[in-house]
Amino acid sequence: MPVHEGYGLSECCSVVAVNRPGDRRAGTVGRPLPGVQVTIEDGEIVVSGPTVMRGYLTESQKIESWSTGDTGNFDPDGFLIVTGRKDNVIVTSAGRNIHPEWIEEAIVGDRRIKRCVVVEYESELVAVVIPMMLRYVGIAGDAGSRRIRHSRCSDYAKPRRYLAISDHEFHRLDLLTSNFRPRRGAIRRLVSDWSHFLSSQSM
Numbered sequence: 001m002p003v004h005e006g007y008g009l010s011e012c013c014s015v016v017a018v019n020r021p022g023d024r025r026a027g028t029v030g031r032p033l034p035g036v037q038v039t040i041e042d043g044e045i046v047v048s049g050p051t052v053m054r055g056y057l058t059e060s061q062k063i064e065s066w067s068t069g070d071t072g073n074f075d076p077d078g079f080l081i082v083t084g085r086k087d088n089v090i091v092t093s094a095g096r097n098i099h100p101e102w103i104e105e106a107i108v109g110d111r112r113i114k115r116c117v118v119v120e121y122e123s124e125l126v127a128v129v130i131p132m133m134l135r136y137v138g139i140a141g142d143a144g145s146r147r148i149r150h151s152r153c154s155d156y157a158k159p160r161r162y163l164a165i166s167d168h169e170f171h172r173l174d175l176l177t178s179n180f181r182p183r184r185g186a187i188r189r190l191v192s193d194w195s196h197f198l199s200s201q202s203m
Helices: 100-107 134-149 167-172 184-193
Strands: 006-009 014-018 037-041 044-048 065-074 080-085 113-121 124-131 161-164
Touching (some): 006 065, 037 065, 080 100, 100 124, 113 184
Parallel strands (some): 124 161
Antiparallel strands (some): 006 014, 037 044, 044 065, 065 080, 113 124
């Protein structure tokens, strides 16, 4: 079954860009729909055109464009690449902007890792990982390291410490939203509270 990745949001009538049969590029969400203008402003995806909502019921002003809160860029052929959420960007002490989503994707590429969330703690990147099976808890650092070394992650974007917890504990602590997105603020607090459990093994 052919699968074509796309991108959209409710405020823009759902679909903004999509890969199409015969015009598909892996790793992107496709080209914007005809008549929909997509620009990148300070790294943020901004949508304008007839599909953008007029406004919320409680507001009277008409919205001309919608700042999505998502970050991204275009490849040379006009395919849109979504890199993450603007409010999730981690700024290091050296001034580098890191999108944790693409680091997490690289780590969960290892079949032994079920879920990964990358946060900042004491100016370091920490990977909170859920091993696929409990017997893999002790090797979480090694599991992530091989995948990271062979990914496109720059050295400064590789987590140096990790915290391995069970899937049961992750849910018990209510670390996911109703649509299964990580509660990053709560996870940062977890890392701070459980800092004595952090492994200093480089990932």
